[in-house]
Amino acid sequence: MTDREKQVPTAETGEEQERILVVDDDPSMRIALMETIRRLGYAVQGAVDGTEALERITKFRPWLVLTDLRMPRLTGLELIKEMKARAPQTAIVLMTAYGTVETAVEAMKLGASEYLLKPFSMDVLERAIANLKAGREEGGGLGRPVHQVEHRALLSQDPGMVRLLSTIEGVASSQATVLIHGESGTGKELLARFIHLRSPRAHRPFIAVNCAALPDGLLESELFGHERGAFTGAVIRKVGKFELAHTGTLLLDEISEMNLALQAKLLRVLQEREVDRIGGRDPVPVNIRVIATTNRVLYREVEQGRFREDLYYRLNVFPVTVPPLRERVVDIPILARHFVNQSAMRNGLTPPVVSDGALAHLQRLPWKGNVRELENVMERALLLAGQGAILPEHCPPERSEEAAIPFVRAAQPANGSLWEMERELIFKTLARVKDNRTHAAKELGISIRTLRNKLREYREGEHSASSLPGG
Secondary structure: OOHHHHOOOOOOOOOOOOEEEEEOOOHHHHHHHHHHHHHOOOEEEEEOOHHHHHHHHHHHOOOEEEEEOOOOOOOHHHHHHHHHHHOOOOEEEEEEOOOOHHHHHHHHHHOOOEEEEOOOOHHHHHHHHHHHHHHHHHHOOOOOOHHHHHHHHHOOOOHHHHHHHHHHHHHHOOOOOEEEEOOOOOOHHHHHHHHHHOOOOOOOOEEEEEOOOOOHHHHHHHHHOEOOOOOOOOOOOEOOHHHHOOOOEEEEEOHHHOOHHHHHHHHHHHHHOEEOOEOOOOOEEOOOEEEEEEOOOHHHHHHOOOOOHHHHHHHOOEEEEOOOHHHOHHHHHHHHHHHHHHHHHHOOOOOOOEOHHHHHHHHHOOOOOHHHHHHHHHHHHHHHHOOOOEOHHHOOOOOOHHHHHHHHHHHOOOOOOHHHHHHHHHHHHHHHOOOOHHHHHHHHOOOHHHHHHHHHHHHHHHHHHHOOOOO
């Protein structure tokens, strides 16, 4: 191992941390994976190839091994086969940049729990580990593959949402094009992945393209690719997203943002199932399933002349509408707790209790940013609560003025500010209950600890003000 890897705590003899072994002959990839896993709270070690991994298994005893496919001395598939003979209860995730259906099938037959295509985000890795661990804890076995557990990120007990997910599970096995409509932040891309992971293409590529994030010229190149010399700056041939998604699923996120010229070219690809690279001479056949998302009502875009009618009907084979969070209020408690637990894990903290008062407060908010806003609010609430329970005052909505106040109150005690209004309310309450802090905290709906912190903050603010010139 490198010096940097030696600095990563491994807890080799400790029993308090669960262990994960990373096997990859690329040092930078190995170190990045190890650091991510360490931050998730696991003990971690690295191995440069399969042979070294087998040497470490007996002493380190990992519950999970993440291994690259192509390595010297012993390949990833050979390592899986050997590990299942030596340590059959160990979960294994195969990672590779050279993914094929045959490789995935062989890996699963040999005993791999999951198959990840490089490059993947650290969020994908975190989700895979959490899901495998959850599946192991619930089933007592090796854990379930991500495609069977991804539903956890779509937690719902809302009857309408549950029916929607049940319907989509049936559609996922087909080849039908799906059009997902919903407000920003409702989880449209997550739903697209849900469909992909329950389809026959689950272990084939899932490629997402955000049509709103790229200018028209760049989006065309991203989607269809280009040949070398096709335009100024095209110094190498570029394979487009359609080709990268071959045999898998292509997600066209926010498709309503695509201009009419690109829509015409997209329509041809969907009809002919072949792609013309920019500057290319021969079309390239592709076998893909298309899922599209939009936060606009597409038929109205058609009426306004901003979206092609023929493309609309090509995409609208199976339309799905994701309800906004304000229409599935019953899901807020389970989602809030889920996001707090996830955030605590990312930040190396013990997940706190989310008080009933906080949950009731959250259920009264409008959630214009939907589930994404709730996730951000709960991460901030975790940090504001410190080591205590999450209370209503820790959960202001993102768009409210109060959302930023906890970070600036002590620095901005201006006349007429919310800081002073809050201070006045607390002191009036204390006076009314004859300085009984327990009673005051109860009336204010905050903890004793929060009240003490507020009083200390006010004293420090008064001290700072008195030290100013003329104070």
